[in-house]
Amino acid sequence: IELLDNEFIKQSLEGVNVADIAAILDELNMDEAIYVLRLLDHSFAADILIELDEDSLVKVIREMDPIELAALIDEMESDDAADILILMPTKEREDVISNLQVKEKSANILDLLRYDEYSAGGLMAKEFIKANKNWNVIQTIEEIRRQAENVEKIYSIYVVDNRQHLLGRVSLKKIILASSDTKISDIYEPELISVPTHMEGEEVAEIMRKYDLESLPVVNAKNRLVGRITVDDILDLIREQSEEDIQAMTGISADIEESDSVFRISKARLPWLLIGVIGGLMGAKIIGLFEDGLSKYIALASFIPLVAATGGNVGIQSSSLVVQTLASKSVFNDTPWQRFIKGLMIALVNGLVLGAFVFSVVVFIYGFESIFGLTIGLAMFCVVLLASFMGTVTPLVLDKFGINPAIASGPFITTANDLLGLAVYFGVAMALLKL
Amino acid sequence: IELLDNEFIKQSLEGVNVADIAAILDELNMDEAIYVLRLLDHSFAADILIELDEDSLVKVIREMDPIELAALIDEMESDDAADILILMPTKEREDVISNLQVKEKSANILDLLRYDEYSAGGLMAKEFIKANKNWNVIQTIEEIRRQAENVEKIYSIYVVDNRQHLLGRVSLKKIILASSDTKISDIYEPELISVPTHMEGEEVAEIMRKYDLESLPVVNAKNRLVGRITVDDILDLIREQSEEDIQAMTGISADIEESDSVFRISKARLPWLLIGVIGGLMGAKIIGLFEDGLSKYIALASFIPLVAATGGNVGIQSSSLVVQTLASKSVFNDTPWQRFIKGLMIALVNGLVLGAFVFSVVVFIYGFESIFGLTIGLAMFCVVLLASFMGTVTPLVLDKFGINPAIASGPFITTANDLLGLAVYFGVAMALLKL
Numbered sequence: 001i002e003l004l005d006n007e008f009i010k011q012s013l014e015g016v017n018v019a020d021i022a023a024i025l026d027e028l029n030m031d032e033a034i035y036v037l038r039l040l041d042h043s044f045a046a047d048i049l050i051e052l053d054e055d056s057l058v059k060v061i062r063e064m065d066p067i068e069l070a071a072l073i074d075e076m077e078s079d080d081a082a083d084i085l086i087l088m089p090t091k092e093r094e095d096v097i098s099n100l101q102v103k104e105k106s107a108n109i110l111d112l113l114r115y116d117e118y119s120a121g122g123l124m125a126k127e128f129i130k131a132n133k134n135w136n137v138i139q140t141i142e143e144i145r146r147q148a149e150n151v152e153k154i155y156s157i158y159v160v161d162n163r164q165h166l167l168g169r170v171s172l173k174k175i176i177l178a179s180s181d182t183k184i185s186d187i188y189e190p191e192l193i194s195v196p197t198h199m200e201g202e203e204v205a206e207i208m209r210k211y212d213l214e215s216l217p218v219v220n221a222k223n224r225l226v227g228r229i230t231v232d233d234i235l236d237l238i239r240e241q242s243e244e245d246i247q248a249m250t251g252i253s254a255d256i257e258e259s260d261s262v263f264r265i266s267k268a269r270l271p272w273l274l275i276g277v278i279g280g281l282m283g284a285k286i287i288g289l290f291e292d293g294l295s296k297y298i299a300l301a302s303f304i305p306l307v308a309a310t311g312g313n314v315g316i317q318s319s320s321l322v323v324q325t326l327a328s329k330s331v332f333n334d335t336p337w338q339r340f341i342k343g344l345m346i347a348l349v350n351g352l353v354l355g356a357f358v359f360s361v362v363v364f365i366y367g368f369e370s371i372f373g374l375t376i377g378l379a380m381f382c383v384v385l386l387a388s389f390m391g392t393v394t395p396l397v398l399d400k401f402g403i404n405p406a407i408a409s410g411p412f413i414t415t416a417n418d419l420l421g422l423a424v425y426f427g428v429a430m431a432l433l434k435l
Numbered sequence: 436i437e438l439l440d441n442e443f444i445k446q447s448l449e450g451v452n453v454a455d456i457a458a459i460l461d462e463l464n465m466d467e468a469i470y471v472l473r474l475l476d477h478s479f480a481a482d483i484l485i486e487l488d489e490d491s492l493v494k495v496i497r498e499m500d501p502i503e504l505a506a507l508i509d510e511m512e513s514d515d516a517a518d519i520l521i522l523m524p525t526k527e528r529e530d531v532i533s534n535l536q537v538k539e540k541s542a543n544i545l546d547l548l549r550y551d552e553y554s555a556g557g558l559m560a561k562e563f564i565k566a567n568k569n570w571n572v573i574q575t576i577e578e579i580r581r582q583a584e585n586v587e588k589i590y591s592i593y594v595v596d597n598r599q600h601l602l603g604r605v606s607l608k609k610i611i612l613a614s615s616d617t618k619i620s621d622i623y624e625p626e627l628i629s630v631p632t633h634m635e636g637e638e639v640a641e642i643m644r645k646y647d648l649e650s651l652p653v654v655n656a657k658n659r660l661v662g663r664i665t666v667d668d669i670l671d672l673i674r675e676q677s678e679e680d681i682q683a684m685t686g687i688s689a690d691i692e693e694s695d696s697v698f699r700i701s702k703a704r705l706p707w708l709l710i711g712v713i714g715g716l717m718g719a720k721i722i723g724l725f726e727d728g729l730s731k732y733i734a735l736a737s738f739i740p741l742v743a744a745t746g747g748n749v750g751i752q753s754s755s756l757v758v759q760t761l762a763s764k765s766v767f768n769d770t771p772w773q774r775f776i777k778g779l780m781i782a783l784v785n786g787l788v789l790g791a792f793v794f795s796v797v798v799f800i801y802g803f804e805s806i807f808g809l810t811i812g813l814a815m816f817c818v819v820l821l822a823s824f825m826g827t828v829t830p831l832v833l834d835k836f837g838i839n840p841a842i843a844s845g846p847f848i849t850t851a852n853d854l855l856g857l858a859v860y861f862g863v864a865m866a867l868l869k870l
Binding site for chain 2: 015017019141144145148153154155171172173175176177191193205208209210211212213214231232234235236238239242243245246262263265266269270272273274276277279280281283284285287288291294295298299301302303304305306307308309310312313314317320321323324342345346349350353354357358361362366380414415418422
């Protein structure tokens with residue numbers, strides 16, 4: 001589309017928002033995207049690079065040589081730079097870092113790369129404005145001027161003592177409204193929420209949401225201020241994580257989008273579907289064991305889907321409520337024991353209602369004998385209890401082992417619940433119908 | 436716990452973050468919470484009130500008299516005030532508004548109450564700082580000083596012309612760094628993203644995320660600046676909506692939390708479970724129709740859960756991908772026709788793989804005749820195709836009718852897919868096995 005007129009491309013992109021340009025480049029092929037990036041000046045191209053899709057980004061940085069990439073990274077804030085470098089193999093990454101012009105930046109980036117990508121340390125940027133509590137407003141404005149180019153958005157100025165311990169914050173509003181010889185120590189707010197570098201991203205997001213913060217200081221183990229997290233990074237994180245949760249729940253293994261290729265989407269979906277299928281095949285074996293009983297009471301087969309589906313639905317409901325509670329890290333949790341009792345009560349209520357309903361329909365509407373109705377109703381009751389229990393316990397166990405508890409609502413657990421449900425169903429049937 | 440020492444309560448709450456206090460009050464009973472709120476001064480109590488859980492909030496405002504509540508609402512920003520007033524019956528709401536001291540505020544609130552709660556108009560606050568393009572920096576700082584008490588967080592100053600049309604924004608950083616006689620028209624950034632009052636909250640959130648904004652101006656149909664949305668409100672909205680989506684997917688009808696009562700949680704879950712059960716009972720009827728065939732080929736019963744579960748899993752995967760695409764409002768959608776073809780291709784690939792796998796296991800491992808294996812494999816293939824189709828089309832149709840497409844992944848559709856799967860299964864079996 002655009003092999004010819006460089007000037008035209010440059011002019012038409014001027015003044016367009018970088019996120020929009022990035023969205024266009026995502027759709028172009030890689031050569032075209034790199035061609036456009038090379039046309040633009042470094043600072044503009046760097047801003048666009050940050051906004052690219054991860055897939056396109058990996059392709060683009062693979063094609064660029066280290067010196068070229070270093071020139072772009074020199075224009076970025078340290079957290080964005082680290083997010084890009086983490087996508088490269090170690091060897092190339094070091095090449096790029098050694099080509100950076102600003103030595104302070106390469107130190108900052110190396111520092112950030114040490115942290116887990118989804119911890120507070122991995123989310124933070126090293127660029128922020130801090131003021132010593134002994135400074136006055138004029139000195140602070142000088143510092144803002146000095147850092148103006150590095151720090152794109154200021155939000156708050158963090159106040160530290162001589163040993164870099166975080167004391168509090170002062171808003172730009174206060175700086176503007178104060179007279180120029182006011183001391184920072186007289187106007188700063190000492191009450192300040194900060195997070196340690198090792199805190200998980202999800203928890204950081206919840207803190208920012210709860211306390212309505214747009215930036216959050218990060219401190220190291222010695223309570224020294226080492227960085228700040230801004231709300232735009234958190235918005236990206238929240239979106240990524242809610243997509244991950246939903247994909248985990250629906251058993252899609254990789255991070256895919258509707259625009260990916262047919263083969264890639266199939267590949268991401270098949271593993272979980274196969275687990276479901278293998279579960280189903282095992283279920284067939286279980287039912288096969290009761291074939292004699294089934295041939296005597298052929299109607300038992302009719303209610304297999306009912307029992308299996310109810311077990312699955314109940315399990316998903318229980319687990320999703322637990323996952324939600326885990327995700328929001330509520331402060332006032334009941335003890336595990338109280339939660340267990342409560343889950344049991346809910347399951348008892350639901351199990352009784354559903355069991356009685358099914359019994360009534362089977363006996364009074366479908367006209368089966370009451371012993372048969374009792375079998376189906378009792379099986380329902382047991383399955384609801386069991387599925388609730390599994391649905392409550394599984395995410396808690398997964399969370400304990402550091403696995404995303406959302407997969408508890410996925411096909412794996414649903415399949416396990418189905419199998420358990422079948423076993424319970426035929427167990428009850430054998431006992432009551434004396435098969 | 437705290438019937439006695441008022442001074443002690445006041446002192447111990449001083450300096451504690453309002454969100455934390457709100458979390459404590461959520462756990463107290465209503466009388467105690469109101470008692471504490473009355474102890475504190477209006478501005479502090481107002482901040483706490485905003486942070487309360489919706490359940491507690493409704494109880495508290497029901498107990499307070501209009502004059503008392505008006506005193507608190509006088510201390511709030513207009514968007515928070517509107518969020519609280521919208522929870523009250525119309526009659527009481529008017530009582531409170533007529534008791535407000537600040538006339539400008541009651542006009543603002545009445546204005547906000549006109550908008551849908553989840554539209555840009557409903558999310559915005561009327562408090563923000565705007566500067567005329569002809570002002571200089573000194574005049575702008577004067578305006579900031581004048582509004583300092585009303586506007587808690589400034590972020591950006593919006594620049595308007597004499598007719599209140601939005602022209603651009605200028606950051607506080609620029610104001611601080613500019614000399615005092617600089618004209619605003621010389622330093623403002625004309626490139627500015629704004630949204631109309633009627634835009635949906637979800638779309639607003641996506642724009643703020645995409646462009647890394649922390650505040651977003653809202654304009655009316657005449658492009659006049661009427662309010663601004665801040666990122667803290669968006670964080671709350673995103674969390675609410677992702678919880679809603681997950682609850683819709685898992686078939687929990689009301690907004691419940693793990694801390695709600697047993698009865699309330701049961702009530703929220705039962706309707707969807709009942710739908711699943713009714714579906715299962717209908718499934719039993721369908722299977723009953725094939726009872727003669729079943730009694731000849733009793734092994735057919737064994738594979739019922741396999742077919743039903745696969746249909747459910749495939750349907751959930753397809754629908755969740757569509758829901759995700761709908762939610763992120765991707766810019767470069769394929770045409771509906773291309774998407775349909777692509778979905779079909781994915782289903783073909785998955786169906787072939789799963790069908791062949793099931794055929795192999797049934798024939799070579801379980802040792803059934805190959806015609807029986809073919810029946811099960813072909814049924815699998817058909818069910819995968821059908822479930823993909825349903826899973827793709829249903830959320831699109833729901834979205835067209837303005838229903839949250841996430842419920843497409845819920846029990847209702849899963850149940851429908853199960854039933855269709857059963858019908859297809861026995862249809863294939865009848866044809867191939869000549870039952």
